[in-house]
Amino acid sequence: NAGVTQTPKFRVLKTGQSMTLLCAQDMNHEYMYWYRQDPGMGLRLIHYSVGEGTTAKGEVPDGYNVSRLKKQNFLLGLESAAPSQTSVYFCASSYSRYSTEAFFGQGTRLTVV
Amino acid sequence: AQSVTQLGSHVSVSEGALVLLRCNYSSSVPPYLFWYVQYPNQGLQLLLKYTTGATLVKGINGFEAEFKKSETSFHLTKPSAHMSDAAEYFCAALAGANNLFFGTGTRLTVIP
Numbered sequence: 001n002a003g004v005t006q007t008p009k010f011r012v013l014k015t016g017q018s019m020t021l022l023c024a025q026d027m028n029h030e031y032m033y034w035y036r037q038d039p040g041m042g043l044r045l046i047h048y049s050v051g052e053g054t055t056a057k058g059e060v061p062d063g064y065n066v067s068r069l070k071k072q073n074f075l076l077g078l079e080s081a082a083p084s085q086t087s088v089y090f091c092a093s094s095y096s097r098y099s100t101e102a103f104f105g106q107g108t109r110l111t112v113v
Numbered sequence: 114a115q116s117v118t119q120l121g122s123h124v125s126v127s128e129g130a131l132v133l134l135r136c137n138y139s140s141s142v143p144p145y146l147f148w149y150v151q152y153p154n155q156g157l158q159l160l161l162k163y164t165t166g167a168t169l170v171k172g173i174n175g176f177e178a179e180f181k182k183s184e185t186s187f188h189l190t191k192p193s194a195h196m197s198d199a200a201e202y203f204c205a206a207l208a209g210a211n212n213l214f215f216g217t218g219t220r221l222t223v224i225p
Contacts (some may be wrong), residue, residue, distance in 0.1 A: 032211075040122065041217055043203065044117075045213075092157075101159045102159075105156050
């Protein structure tokens with residue numbers, strides 16, 4: 001049971017380049033989330049999904065897009081990367097809205113130069 | 114609006130001393146509350162959670178937290194710190210929304 005798997009683990013982009021971060025979970029969870037973690041700011045929610053085919057904006061959605069075409073996968077896209085998007089990105093999933101635990105991936109460290 | 118405040122971005126304790134990490138929440142509805150721990154270069158791991166019922170919650174690795182509605186607090190404690198407790202700790206709240214709100218984190222250093 002792998003839990004939540006994020007790929008890639010590290011990436012360096014040039015300003016203006018695009019990329020997609022993949023999150024996969026094998027726990028049949030309905031809810032999936034993308035967070036970014038920055039020093040002194042904790043985790044901030046970018047986008048989330050409450051089920052296959054649905055997505056919603058979180059606290060800091062600008063510059064990102066997401067898709068949930070399959071229940072087990074949640075993709076985070078950067079269309080035109082900016083240095084301000086240098087961060088560590090975490091994906092998480094949970095069984096339901098009132099789930100008592102969210103399971104996190106190990107993170108993707110993204111640097112935009 | 115929901116928010117979570119963690120007092121103290123850095124806390125240092127001696128090995129064997131009491132660990133106290135503070136968390137206060139702001140919510141218009143009773144929240145579910147969580148403490149997560151993050152070890153270097155790893156994702157977040159659940160330490161403990163409060164949903165309903167007993168207000169004193171015990172978690173893994175000897176940690177516990179008490180939900181105090183009157184103080185809107187959920188402080189994390191451990192009677193005796195170990196070197197292996199050095200990590201970053203995040204308080205989070207889930208209240209009337211589809212996502213967790215996290216505090217800004219507290220980095221715990223344990224001094225030998």
